[in-house]
Amino acid sequence: MSTMTKFETTDKHRFLLNMGPQHPATHGVLRVILEMDGEYAMGIDPVLGYGHRMQEKMAESRTWPGFYPNTGRMDYVGAMPFNHGYVALIERMAGIEVPERAEYIRVITSEMNRIASHLLGIGAYVLDLGAFTPILYAFDDREDILDALEDITGSRLTYCYYRVGGVLKDIDDTFIKRTRAFIENFRKRIPMYNDLVTGNVIFIKRTEGVGIITADMARRYGATGPTLRGSGIAYDIRKSEPYSVYSHFDFDIPTGKNGDSLDRYYVRICELEQSLRIIEQALDKLPDGPVLAKPKRAKLQEGDCSFSVETARGVLTYYLVGDGSEVPYKLKIRVPSYSNLSLLEEMCTGMLIADLVSAMGSLDLVIPEIDR
Amino acid sequence: MSLMKNTLDILKSGSFDVAESDYKKCGYHLEVKLTESQVRDFAQAMLDCGFYIDFVSAVHVTPCFQVVYQFAHFDEACRINAKAMANAQGEIPTICDIYHGANWHERETHDFYGVVFTGHADLRTLLLSEEDADLKPLLKHADKLVNVETITRKSGGDAEMKPVKKTKEEQTAAE
Numbered sequence: 104m105s106t107m108t109k110f111e112t113t114d115k116h117r118f119l120l121n122m123g124p125q126h127p128a129t130h131g132v133l134r135v136i137l138e139m140d141g142e143y144a145m146g147i148d149p150v151l152g153y154g155h156r157m158q159e160k161m162a163e164s165r166t167w168p169g170f171y172p173n174t175g176r177m178d179y180v181g182a183m184p185f186n187h188g189y190v191a192l193i194e195r196m197a198g199i200e201v202p203e204r205a206e207y208i209r210v211i212t213s214e215m216n217r218i219a220s221h222l223l224g225i226g227a228y229v230l231d232l233g234a235f236t237p238i239l240y241a242f243d244d245r246e247d248i249l250d251a252l253e254d255i256t257g258s259r260l261t262y263c264y265y266r267v268g269g270v271l272k273d274i275d276d277t278f279i280k281r282t283r284a285f286i287e288n289f290r291k292r293i294p295m296y297n298d299l300v301t302g303n304v305i306f307i308k309r310t311e312g313v314g315i316i317t318a319d320m321a322r323r324y325g326a327t328g329p330t331l332r333g334s335g336i337a338y339d340i341r342k343s344e345p346y347s348v349y350s351h352f353d354f355d356i357p358t359g360k361n362g363d364s365l366d367r368y369y370v371r372i373c374e375l376e377q378s379l380r381i382i383e384q385a386l387d388k389l390p391d392g393p394v395l396a397k398p399k400r401a402k403l404q405e406g407d408c409s410f411s412v413e414t415a416r417g418v419l420t421y422y423l424v425g426d427g428s429e430v431p432y433k434l435k436i437r438v439p440s441y442s443n444l445s446l447l448e449e450m451c452t453g454m455l456i457a458d459l460v461s462a463m464g465s466l467d468l469v470i471p472e473i474d475r
Numbered sequence: 476m477s478l479m480k481n482t483l484d485i486l487k488s489g490s491f492d493v494a495e496s497d498y499k500k501c502g503y504h505l506e507v508k509l510t511e512s513q514v515r516d517f518a519q520a521m522l523d524c525g526f527y528i529d530f531v532s533a534v535h536v537t538p539c540f541q542v543v544y545q546f547a548h549f550d551e552a553c554r555i556n557a558k559a560m561a562n563a564q565g566e567i568p569t570i571c572d573i574y575h576g577a578n579w580h581e582r583e584t585h586d587f588y589g590v591v592f593t594g595h596a597d598l599r600t601l602l603l604s605e606e607d608a609d610l611k612p613l614l615k616h617a618d619k620l621v622n623v624e625t626i627t628r629k630s631g632g633d634a635e636m637k638p639v640k641k642t643k644e645e646q647t648a649a650e
Contacts, residue, residue, distance in 0.1 A: 109597060152602040159587070160612050195502060322549070324576035325528040331549075338549040406628025409502035409545065409556065411529075420545065424534055424626050432626055433613075435543070437530035445579045474602060 110138045110146050117145065120456075124153050128231045128460045131470030135447075135463075137456070144459050147448045154474040162434035167193060167403060168267070170431070175261040177438065178472040181220035181415035182262045183213040190265045191346055192410035192421045197267075197401055205269035205394040206348040211282070211385045212252060212264065214378040218289075219248040220415035221371045221378075224467040228368060229300055231464040232309045237300050244289055251281045269395030279386060286379050293375060301372060310365035314450050314462025317362060324449075325442035328417025329370040330466055334362030340413040352384045364465035371467070402429050416440050416467055438472045478551040479504055482524055489520055501628065502554070503545070509559035511567055514542075517557060518570035518577075521546050526555065531570075531580035533561075533588045535615045536623040540590050542567050560623070561590055569595040587613040 110119060123134035132153035138146030158177065162170045174189040175182040187209055194201060226241030249259045255278050256264035256271075264271050300306055321331045331338055337356040341349040357373030359366025403425030411420045417439025424433040443466050451459045479495075483505060486493040492508040509517055521528075529545040540561040547554045561567040569592035571578040581592045582601040589611045592598065600608050615621075 109599070152600075152604065155602045157612055163613070192502075195500065198500075318549075322522070322525065322527040323574055325530075325574075326576075327527075336549050344552045344554070404628075405626060407501065407543075407556070407626070409554070411502070411547075411554070418529065418547075420529055422530070422532065422543065422545065426621050426626050432621070433532075433534045435530060435532040437545075441579065442528075442576050445576050449575065 108136050109148055110136070114140075116140060120144075124150075128464060129470070130227060130464075130468055133444075133468070133470045133473070137459075139456070142455050142457075144451060144454055144456055147451055147459075149444060149447055152474055154471045156475065158436060158475040159434055162431050162436075164430070166429040167431055168400075170434070171267075172261075172263045175258075175263050176471070177436070177475055178220075178414060178416065178440075178469050179260050180223050180469050181216055182260060183216035183264075184412050184414040185419060186262055186265045187213055187347070188410055188412040188414075188419050188421050190267045191412065192408060192423055193267045195410055196403060196408040196423065196425065197399070199268050199396060199399065202269055202393045202396060203348065203390050204273075204392045205396075207385050207389050208270050208274055208394060209265060209347055210349065210352075211274075211382050212256070212262075212270075214381045214385075215248050215252060215282070216262070217415045218375055218378050219245045219252075221375055222248075224415070225296070225300070225368065225371055228464045228467065229306065231460055232306065234300070234303075234306070237296070240292070240295070240299070244292060247281075247285050247288070251278060251285065254278055254281075266395055266398070268398060269393070271395070273394045279389075282382065282386065286383055289375075290379065293372070296372060301369065307365060309457075309461050310368060310465065311363060312361070313364045313458045314454075314465060315362050316446065316450060320446055320449060324446040326417070326446055327442065328414070328439050329367050329374065330417060330439075330443045332356065332370045333359035333367035333465075335360055340411050340418055344411060346410070346412060348385075349381075351388065352381045354380050364461050367465045367467075400429075402427055403431060414439055416469065416472070417443060436475060438475065440466070440468045440470075440473045444468055444473060478548060479553045482526075482553060482555070485520060485524060486517075489516065491517060491520075496556075498554075501556075503556040504553050505555045507555060507557040509557055511559060511562055514544075514559050514568050515570060515573065518544070518573045521555070522573055524548075525550070526553075528574040528576045528580075529554075531577050531584060533584045533590050534626065535588060535613060535620065536626060537620060538623070539563055540565055540567075540588060541623055541626075542584070542590060544570075564591070565589060566591045566593050568593050571595055587611065589614070 120137040120139045123129040124132040134150040136148040137144045174185045222241040222245040226238030229237045253259050316334050335358050337358050339356045354377045357370050405427045407424045409422045420437035422435040426432040496506045526546040532543050534541045542559050544557040584590050585598050586603045
């Protein structure tokens with residue numbers, strides 16, 4: 104967070120405008136300093152750090168199991184994959200085998216969490232553009248997921264359900280029935296979202312051709328997730344570096360064509376169905392057996408280890424350096440929204456401020472994840 | 476596989492110290508050791524091969540900072556981890572004009588460690604506030620600071636983690 108702006112304007116027609124840190128369209132405490140020429144944003148300088156908690160320092164000052172609950176408190180909207188990445192990182196480092204049933208449960212819960220996160224993302228985005236109703240429908244469906252997950256994990260948002268070597272406890276028949284009922288119900292609701300939002304003339308006018316991200320830009324900034332896939336690149340860690348049991352399932356990677364806000368929104372809509380497909384297959388194939396390998400307290404080996412997972416917003420990489428003790432010597436947490444937001448300046452310079460709100464909302468930012 | 480082999484050949488012909496690594500154990504396919512002067516050439520080679528930037532960070536060790544770069548590819552599974560030692564003054568050339576996404580990662584690394592990325596036009600604080608600019612929270616205390624050898628993976632060594640022996644108090648508590 105720097106209070107000094109980089110703009111030194113002498114042009115008397117230009118003025119500085121503060122968007123945030125408390126602004127509905129920033130979805131959290133993010134501040135963007137805009138150098139305005141009338142209604143056009145000619146300079147953009149995001150100011151981060153209002154929610155900074157120094158997670159990486161916390162990781163270095165406690166043992167590796169002690170840091171685990173923190174991982175669910177960065178992206179509070181889609182916390183499961185953050186948990187998943189951390190336990191999988193330790194498992195990779197220690198060479199711990201995970202029972203297959205536990206891996207299936209991880210995939211089911213992670214995908215449900217992804218749907219919940221996308222529903223919030225879509226609902227809040229449309230709300231940014233002035234439509235109030237869709238978020239109420241989205242929250243209605245999301246509530247079903249949160250209730251089901253609360254039943255088995257004990258939490259609604261900041262999960263701490265996975266364990267190194269498996270998951271905390273097995274899922275029961277109630278959860279399976281509830282999930283199957285949700286899938287059936289939610290399949291019928293997806294066309295409704297399309298009728299309500301996707302085909303809406305005002306929505307299309309606000310999003311089509313706004314905030315274009317090219318493949319080259321994505322590469323230079325490291326944009327991932329739906330933000331990248333909207334630009335037509337089918338890149339998903341679940342396919343390219345398959346972790347857990349994702350390689351057992353048949354699913355597609357939806358992509359857009361133009362890389363505009365509309366494509367990014369529509370990729371999220373399409374991913375809802377793909378997540379449903381994964382959950383369905385996982386429930387059908389769910390093997391029997393234990394869900395937790397014998398817990399092991401161990402020192403981290405000397406050397407580095409990296410693990411990447413696909414969160415609802417893109418690639419999350421944990422990079423851990425061990426020095427032979429129980430405490431991580433270094434843990435770098437590479438969060439997707441951080442890289443996705445960093446291209447804002449290039450994407451939005453010269454844009455109308457109303458379009459900037461549309462383009463920024465389409466990145467589906469979660470600020471506590473960026474600030475860590 | 477072809478992309479990985481191609482990249483390996485390109486990097487070798489560019490006289491970079493590159494080696495294949497065991498993905499199942501360390502999570503990346505290629506490991507590159509860079510000198511301070513190679514960093515920018517390496518970044519340019521990565522961009523020319525179509526890699527995207529995953530992150531830039533640093534590790535505080537003796538004799539100086541180890542700066543870590545990670546890249547991956549949209550088309551095929553090929554994750555590259557590169558390490559370079561900063562010079563004695565804690566300086567290393569910036570790559571933020573080649574990979575624009577490195578801008579924030581380098582500012583963050585400057586915030587946390589004080590690594591100076593020479594040529595970076597805008598090293599203002601990013602996540603820390605201005606009054607904490609000199610805090611450098613991730614610098615190790617002298618008693619925790621280790622040599623770079625200690626955190627380097629031993630080739631051929633046992634990859635298994637060593638179990639922690641329980642202390643007497645914990646044993647009695649368990650009983």
